[in-house]
Amino acid sequence: MKTIVIRYRVLIIVLLAVGISSIFDPPFARSVTSLTFAQLKEMLLVIPPIFILLGLLDSWVPKEVMVRYMGEGSGVKGVVLAFLIGSAAAGPLYGAFPVAAVFMKKGVKFRNILIFIGAWSTTKIPMLLFEISSLGARFALTRLLVDIPGIIIIAHLLSLLISKEDVRILYERAELK
Amino acid sequence: MNTILYIVTILMLILSYRRDAGRTKKALQKSWNAFSAILPQFLVVILLVGVMLTLMDADTILAILGSDSRWFGVLLAAVVGAVTLIPGFVAFPTAAMLLQGGAGYMQIAAFISTLMMVGIMTLPVEISYFGKRLALYRNLMAFAFSFLVAYVIGLVEALV
Incomplete structure (x- = not known):
């Protein structure tokens, strides 16, 4: 648990900042969230096969x-x-x-x-x-x-x-x- | 394109599994280790891109790129490209729109070039693989190089 917090500390800080911004500027936070999810979808589509090919290259x-x-x-x-x-x-x-x-x-x-x-x-x-x-x-x-x-x-x-x-x-x- | 990537990956996996199941498992373990090691930084990059795209929509970028048609405009365009991280399938149509909206070819070329070659947002990821000095040098050189790209494209487009 502790190691996870350490590894994700920057992410947690940025997430907190966006969370706080949602109080002062909800449209901003909403836009950030939807754009982040769009990017996340793109990442989850392309990145896993790259890493699988990498693992195969590394061992074969x-x-x-x-x-x-x-x-x-x-x-x-x-x-x-x-x-x-x-x-x-x-x-x-x-x-x-x-x-x-x-x-x-x-x-x-x-x-x-x-x-x-x-x-x-x-x-x-x-x-x-x-x-x-x-x-x-x-x-x-x-x-x-x-x-x-x-x-x-x-x-x-x-x-x-x-x-x-x-x-x-x-x-x-x-x-x- | 993604389909090709997936077909190749699945074929390779099947081939690998048939040759040696144990080795394939080890390979996937390596894949997972490499992925989970860098995942926190990837997620930060993605979140920052979300923030940046919110602050800099196409109108803002056009206002900056169309503001000055001289070398100062090229410099501004290069800076915008360097600090932003927009996937290509969004960047090219946006650039086409900016051209129609009145931005010059040199500015667009500088923007596209630094957008692809210079990554301020991904600098922390780059540093963790290549070290500070190399990552900085690479980005600086790519930034400077983008002015040459802008100049040549400006020449070529002016010929017509």
């Missing part, structure tokens, strides 16, 4: 295989795979972080993990189709063409900025998750 795909395809020395193959996996993804960006943790555990090269995060954030194929239909192909494809090199450059700069020691600590922490 051996580290050596992941290292061969996406680890140090995987070269262009690793970059392309990181892009493809990230772009095929579904769900909000926060769904990408647990996947990144499993990638760390499996010895995926740090730069490729950053490319994967970049692809998940902005070059998702289902979203691209949706973007084309609402904002037009010129807008969506221009953005995609700028984003692809942008993601690679950002991933490169980030892996240069972060020390090897910091990366090692991150990988060790992922091992415990």
Whole structure:
């Protein structure tokens, strides 16, 4: 019970704040509640399959295989795979972080993990189709063409900025998750 | 899209269960552990998104994005995109509406770009996986990069 309270303390505080706001501004609290439930529905729809696939990936795909395809020395193959996996993804960006943790555990090269995060954030194929239909192909494809090199450059700069020691600590922490 | 995700997941589960039931159970245990570890933070993000969407409806966003058509407007749009977290299937139609409502292409491009690449709301989640420094650097770079995206889209759309 106590551990649950500690783990959910931030949530409890925010919930209390919304609860108090319902006294002073009921329409505000009502709107927050209905929007939260709409989001919750969306989350419960997309997030569970992602975590199930993660668990399966973690227990079935051996580290050596992941290292061969996406680890140090995987070269262009690793970059392309990181892009493809990230772009095929579904769900909000926060769904990408647990996947990144499993990638760390499996010895995926740090730069490729950053490319994967970049692809998940902005070059998702289902979203691209949706973007084309609402904002037009010129807008969506221009953005995609700028984003692809942008993601690679950002991933490169980030892996240069972060020390090897910091990366090692991150990988060790992922091992415990 | 969700249907494909579910079909793939169920197929993989069946395949895994047939190969090794015990191992599949262990895998699901891992899934559950990873999920329950991050669930409190996910719920906070969702609740904050509810608060934010209440405070910033499409009219408010249009008022901000349509207020200035110069680089200052692009900066405002980029900030709005960075602090908000709107699912794509809501964001794109909203952006189309904003364009019709008089917002410029550069502003919309900056908004869409930071909306997808920069996550102030999800920063705590990102920090717990990537550490403070990396999460901050990544978001800052993505923010700066969004101005380039806005510039290029502004050029391309002006050609027509």
